[in-house]
Amino acid sequence: MALITGGLGGLGMLAANELAISGKDHVVATSRSGRPTGMPPALQQLMAAMQTTCPHYMVKADGSDGAVMLDTIQAFCRPGLLAESAVTLGTIITATRSQLETMPDELVRPSLETLERIKKEIIDTSKEASEKVQFGADVTVEDAQEVRDREDEVVDLISKLKTRVDGGGTGPAQLRAIQKTGSELAEQVQELGVRIKNITTQTTLALPQRRMGIETIVHAAGVLQDGLIVPNLQKAPDMWSKVYGVKAHGAWQLHQATTAL
Ligand SMILES: NC(=O)c1ccc[n+]([C@@H]2O[C@H](COP(=O)([O-])OP(=O)(O)OC[C@H]3O[C@@H](n4cnc5c(N)ncnc54)[C@H](OP(=O)(O)O)[C@@H]3O)[C@@H](O)[C@H]2O)c1
Structure with a gap:
């Protein structure tokens, strides 16, 4: 199974497609909305094609929230899940x-x-x-x-x-x-x-089943913030925290959540 944070965005969807082609049995895409809202038509087409070859799950999970990521990862790793x-x-x-x-x-x-x-x-x-x-x-x-x-x-x-x-x-x-x-x-x-x-x-069968495993993680969740490098000094802390919250903090949360696996 592959887990892709920001998996419904541009980079996340490209990664999902490549992973499905390479033979992953399930692709799990997380994002704050959990929906491909506003996805450009080209990406929608790619997603539709990908979904014919690989089960694709969209999960509403904020990558910068450690507890949410831990729950999400554990939920997808429990025995019997994705019993398709x-x-x-x-x-x-x-x-x-x-x-x-x-x-x-x-x-x-x-x-x-x-x-x-x-x-x-x-x-x-x-x-x-x-x-x-x-x-x-x-x-x-x-x-x-x-x-x-x-x-x-x-x-x-x-x-x-x-x-x-x-x-x-x-x-x-x-x-x-x-x-x-x-x-x-x-x-x-x-x-x-x-x-x-x-x-x-x-x-x-209604029997204990093998445990699903996450084999690949792609951290593609992110938000853009124009003007970050030459910031408006008053807004700088908010801007940094908005961008780095999901990128750096999100990566750390993923690291911690997967350490227990
Ligand atoms: N595209 C490029 O050429 C490029 C180049 C260099 C770096 N990057 C960086 O790579 C990352 C992805 O790029 P992209 O082009 O794929 O961007 P994108 O199309 O805007 O996709 C970003 C995805 O991340 C999700 N997301 C944002 N905040 C999140 C959070 N806290 N938790 C979970 N999901 C979250 C968004 O969905 P929701 O809004 O629903 O949460 C969206 O699906 C960005 O950080 C971008 O800065 C991109």
């Missing part, structure tokens, strides 16, 4: 299914590998769930059914992809070539939005 993996998994299944016929040969094998990893994760999760149920954990009927349905869908896609690999006219030499460039192709699959890192059906 089932949606992500569903998206992947839908995307793979819709691209099955037209998928270029070189993407078939990496897609197959991705789905096989997902399948393994689903099976591990089911196993873990049934173990926890024995110790009194509560798994709803819907959640259990969801895991089973997802597994069926994944198994079905795997068998279809295997047919393409085995029977789609790909000879041994071509197969070897595909394997050789496997890691390169896996990156392409990631670029298509097929990310396995965060796919865990654990999050569809």
Whole structure:
């Protein structure tokens, strides 16, 4: 997860987009308003495009307020939050299914590998769930059914992809070539939005879940104050405090709030 203070401003939005492209699973943007009010059209377009590849959260949090930042960071790090993996998994299944016929040969094998990893994760999760149920954990009927349905869908896609690999006219030499460039192709699959890192059906279950972690922080919150360098002497303290309150004090608050993580 990436946290960007001032994440709905110009620099913050550019950073958000780059982080989403680089594969962050969630981007959290903080600002005092918590809304993209007055965002220029070009940034709105960028944000809309970014939101198709990465969950984007807008949080109202004044970066110069230490308590607010601590609460915000802790809220986003608590186990079970951002439990959208089932949606992500569903998206992947839908995307793979819709691209099955037209998928270029070189993407078939990496897609197959991705789905096989997902399948393994689903099976591990089911196993873990049934173990926890024995110790009194509560798994709803819907959640259990969801895991089973997802597994069926994944198994079905795997068998279809295997047919393409085995029977789609790909000879041994071509197969070897595909394997050789496997890691390169896996990156392409990631670029298509097929990310396995965060796919865990654990999050569809009412069980203790993994703790979300902040991997990246960009401190882009700021306010401008013209005339700061050659200030009006009477107004200078207010002007400095307005600008440096969020920049320097905000950075310090972030440092303190994340020390506890
Ligand atoms: N753009 C540049 O070329 C450039 C160059 C050098 C330095 N900078 C500095 O980099 C920073 C960001 O630039 P920018 O162009 O992205 O500015 P921007 O478009 O005005 O964005 C600033 C963002 O910070 C938020 N913000 C302001 N005070 C905040 C606070 N106390 N807590 C949380 N969020 C706060 C604002 O939202 P709310 O108003 O809703 O809080 C806004 O989303 C500024 O400090 C700027 O001085 C920019």
